[in-house]
Amino acid sequence: MPELPEVETVKRTLNELVTGKRIERVTVSLPRIIQRPQEHEQFGDALVGHTIEHIDRRGKFLIFRLDGLVLVSHLRMEGRYGVYRSEEPVEKHTHVIFHFEDGTELRYKDVRQFGTMHLFNAGDEEVLAPLHKLGIEPMNPSFTADALYEALRKRRSAIKPVLLNQHIVVGLGNIYVDEALFTARIHPLQSADSLTREQVERLYHAIVSTLKEAIDAGGSSIKSYVNGQGEMGMFQQQLKVYGQQGQACTNCGTMIEKSVVGGRGTHTCRVCQPQY
Structure with missing residues (x-):
């Protein structure tokens, strides 16, 4: 998608x-x-x-x-x-x-x-479906580390499915959640309400930087995506964890692992993203 x-x-x-x-x-x-x-x-x-x-x-x-x-x-x-x-x-x-x-x-x-x-x-x-209940727009100035912290601190679910919930933060799917969590050094199973302010600050910057880099590259063409001019995106060449299972982590050399979190294929480095 x-x-x-x-x-x-x-x-x-x-x-x-x-x-x-x-x-x-x-x-x-x-x-x-x-x-x-x-x-x-x-x-x-x-x-x-x-x-x-x-x-x-x-x-x-x-x-x-x-x-x-x-x-x-x-x-x-x-x-x-x-x-x-x-x-x-x-x-x-x-x-x-x-x-x-x-x-x-x-x-x-x-x-x-x-x-x-x-x-x-x-x-x-x-004021009507499907836009009326959407969450924070991550490319909007109103999206800040404080706003993200407030959105997460009452959520007891694992952080990955929380970030995939379009009523909380919009636009994030499987690819960019995996990439942002890796960049922020947060395990996808850590509960959202347990994230410290320092972790949320890292996550905020990881989300924004990952999205900006992906936009600059025209998105990711993992399956069939092309833009309005029929051109493929190129960000898939920069992915650090998504789809990289069995490959060496770019930070530490540990093999990237794939698991299932919230019903979604999930990619992590067990060293860079320790599970607490």
């Missing part, structure tokens, strides 16, 4: 490709992707004649801001967007097409068919 760096990269590339384009019509071939309104025909009809003004991101969600409307899109496992000329063949598993007046199309392709789209009147997206 694309995490914050991948969605941020898609956001940036789509802003370059579709900002200012006016929608002529919308084709929906898989209605269940459209979660709001209930009738997918209403979704297409409402968007006709509207212009994409800007694209934002909230956690793992893309937010298309149009004149008076807001489209919230979640890529889920393998959703991807691409811009094409209208005469180009439509690829298999393309489920939603936004036809623009200039003869180009924004196409949404999703092999796994788990992606979702919600359409709102501007302003309603902040």
Whole structure:
């Protein structure tokens, strides 16, 4: 599943490709992707004649801001967007097409068919699902070590599943939680409420630096992720623990181990991340 760096990269590339384009019509071939309104025909009809003004991101969600409307899109496992000329063949598993007046199309392709789209009147997206209960945005100035400490200190669960909880901190998935915990020298099974302020300070800086480095590298292409221009990310070449089981730790040389924490494959160094 694309995490914050991948969605941020898609956001940036789509802003370059579709900002200012006016929608002529919308084709929906898989209605269940459209979660709001209930009738997918209403979704297409409402968007006709509207212009994409800007694209934002909230956690793992893309937010298309149009004149008076807001489209919230979640890529889920393998959703991807691409811009094409209208005469180009439509690829298999393309489920939603936004036809623009200039003869180009924004196409949404999703092999796994788990992606979702919600359409709102501007302003309603902040108070209704799926955005209304999201947690702290780690790339926002409001995300500080103190804010992270307050969010964690009443959570008795292991720190890894807590960080994966989108109601607490948004945008983090399996890859970047493993990487941040390794950088912060924290074992993923340590309970969130037992973290000291010094540990949380390390974790805060690890989350921010890991995400920034991943964004600079265009995200991680572990499976099928590409950005809005069809380009792969390169951060997978910088991963220190995720997917590195059996390889030597870059800090101490100990073999990276893989286990299961909270139902998720988890990668650690038992020396650099001792379990208390």
